[in-house]
Amino acid sequence: MLFPLSTLESDVLLLNRAVAPLFEFAKFKSLPRGDANWNIWIDRLKKFDGDIWRKQGLYQFIQMSTIDRTFNLDLIEGAIRLWALPCNSFILPCGPMSVTLLDVLHLTGLPLIGNEFASLVDTQELPQLPEQYWNPSSYSQVIRSWSTLKRTSPISEERISFMWVLICKYLFCPSSGKPTMEYLALARSLSVGHVHGLGVMFLGSLYHWSNVAVNDAPLSKLSGAMWFLQMWLFSYFPELKFPPGLLSERLSWRELIYFQSHFTIAGVCSFMRSLPFSRAVHCPHFLTITAEEYPWVGHMAASKKINVSSLVENVRTVILHPRFLVHDGTSPRDQSTHVFEFYNPALNPSQLGLCPTVSSSALYLPRSLNDMMKAELSQRIFTSLSLIELSDQEEYFKTPL
Template sequence: MADHEDTLVEVREAVMHPPSGGNPTRRKAHFLKPLLKEHDKDLPSPPGSLFSPESITNKTRYQMKSYKRNPTENWKIWVERLKPRWQEIWKQAGIYEAILASTYTFSKDKDLIIGLAERWCAETNTLVFPWGEVSITLEDVIFLGNYSVLGASFFSPVADENVSILSGLKRVHRECSRNRGQVVTASKWMQYFMCGGDQLEHEAFLAMWLSKFVVICSADHISVRNFQAAINLSRGNRIALAPLVLASIYRDMRLLHNSIVESVVEMSFSICHGDLVHMWAWERFPNLRPPPSVVERGEPRSARWNGVEIMKVKDMRAALDSAKELFMWRPYSITSSDCMLSNLYRDDEQWVVVDSDETESYARCLRVSWLVGSGHIEQYLPHRVAMQFGYDQDVPPRVVLPNQSPETAWRSYRRRIRGTKLYIPPRLFESDVSSRYMVWWKSFMSVNEETPGCDEEISEDEIPIAQLMSQSRKTKNSGKRFNLEPKEDAVMSKCDDHTEVDPDNSKDCNSSEAARVEVKTLDAPDCPSEVAERQEEFVDEDSMTITQLLSRSETNGCLGMTPSGKQNKCNSCTGNPTDLEADSVIAVANDEVVRKASCPEHNIVNIKEESSGSSPSESPQLDLEARIWRLEKIFEIIKAEKLAASSGRILG
């Protein structure tokens, strides 16, 4: 049956694998859109190479600045003085918790920020670790920053009746600057408005809050460009500040990553919302976080980290790269918070229609879109980190959003989403990854293995596979590894391994023949005799040469590759094969808008128990598929190089 066009989630039967290892199971899986086609074997390129520079030993040369400074006592006093009168307006505008959080203090962990920036991928705005791909999402900004994903644009003009208020704020700004062109500091601004009960005090307060804690251009300056938003907020009008804040985080992480890649010896860097990056890491890496504070009723979740001392970690990179078993995929569904999204995280799965602020906020966290920042635009790709929302992970298509103006990008973000059907996983559900994702990720990790080179002139057939793949990776990335900034004129109409998106529904894009990758489906499980042989003597096929591997495959009585590229089958094997790609789409019931169950309907089948004679190791079929995939890529590289060399001799 055809998939529903008005849903953000695709449901189908699939063989799923625990990301931390374990037996695969066939069950009903839920994937975030956009997706590759069900049987599409042309897998996209991975999210860039894992960047592994030498450890930064002299971190004293790296000075971390943060434009968002800890609050002064005068600011805390101002917040407490205005809260009784204006808190209802703040709640109506969706900024009450964010204003309270502006009175909190946060320590700076330079090693943590640098460790995260090393793993940042500017192409996808994600963090790529050896154990998986994760990111800071709109959900994180809602829970930790207390900003809204709903509302008008930050750059919306004021209503006609409020133009006089805008003129009044500009007049005071000129007076505080003494002479034209001089900046207005926060201390001057507070001194002017806190003393006399000016009628513009509330608008001036919000203008300072925006300048120092939200749209930060300087550590201590009041910006005139924030006045319109301050006036709109003072009237209780909601503004979508979350995409603005997340866009600035993406920009700062990209700039810091590029500086590290370029091996800048001495560097001073700024993370405007460094507190949010810290809190994101503390929520998700238990091995890195300090003991949290006790949160009182009515306090935002960020109060957990108010005033805590940073934890000293000897080797930050090792701690991050080894966090496979520790990473918290869904910290907000496990513990309760005073956040409207918390009401959606229930013990049972749900199908709902997006018809309220709560469900619309959650849905916007799940949809691919643009994020309009202050002077820049960033891609938001939640389908790459679906497990952070409780969904299963498939190979994410490479989404390329064409360059747009801020106005067009904002309209794309704001496009209608109400009326969409939305699946919400159980709050304690543990997501899995698809079979082709396992193959894709294993191949990605193999490509990123660092293997010493060989100076002698030898045939490609004598080079170990792992080493040849390492050399091909270096050749492929040569000249563009450090160029992570997106091109301004990069409007994609067609692509190789990219997918141009609506972005509600993914559209397929044919890959070039040179970049085609064929993932083969095994016809039969391993035979018992081969399993016994592997148990007696383990052979690392990645360390073998191509000639040795082909010779081994020719003499193998069971599964393997022949020189023609076909697979041998074991005649003694019995039992039904497991088709890893045979995933049928299950349609959502039209009449059932909201469905609850005591537990998810997984219909789990243990593949290990069903398969006769399967290996005790984790999914040997997938290991073989990964090796086949790598070997095919090697043959393509060798063929292309020999063809180029032959052409050169003919021309010569």
């Protein structure tokens, strides 16, 4: 594949297609919004579970959820017009760019190691959530019902409800606008302190919804995990934020989450299409990963009975190698197939602070999986049997190398 492609007459990019205008903001139920009662709930639970959240890699993300952010939909819509489904990347004159697992790690703090298949969570020994809580009318209903309580310590039903709201309302953001059953098993597991590869799961969801936005009724489904694109764009292109920033800035998530943009849709497209090939891609993050910055690293190393440096190398392997990302946010009524997306950091090595090389999209599957999965690869859908086989691989071999 040759770059740049943005000047070609092709329908791969929305830029070259006539599309309907974006829905109004009021219709985007899935964008994460602030809630005062949610903040009250967090303050109460933090006294009991704060240390557990740190070990799970959730503490930074929970802090992010307390901020009532402003979404610049023109910024997101303008950028998504340059998204190419075949390579899960923005096609720019300076080369392809994409959201990497390193970006997700640094901007959310979420773990990249741990069970990353929501549909394969073993629930046999997990606490139950009574059926009376299964069908809430909204996030607000769940939050209000628990945030006003004055218990001395939370019970299991409250912890499950909290995690359910956290991952649905603020992370995966399903279009239903309320907690959904496909994430309930994951919430039950998180409620007892288990560590999951939420960063990997989240990027699979982001790729999926970005592809839906450009492929299925273009721009009519700008939802799900796409809220993350705003922070990502500001981190790589500080010129888009207001007031403009210097290219050398390395901004924290606290700063990025507050920024706004005055660019129109056309302005964003024009800016991104004008990036010269000679421009070095600004790398806002580093491959430096420590247990001090990410407590879940030390916790996972201890649970696996390996030293921290070995686990850090495993995390770097996850970040640097092509692999599959399974998007498990499908209806619990259909657990027979599982959508997946390709992650190929070889297309954008400079984003990882590495020297550019010839891009490669090769995925070397373990021999036992190769024949079984051949028919599924072209459709980007795994069967449940394939997913179970995949889950038995080491965390850093989830089909990748």
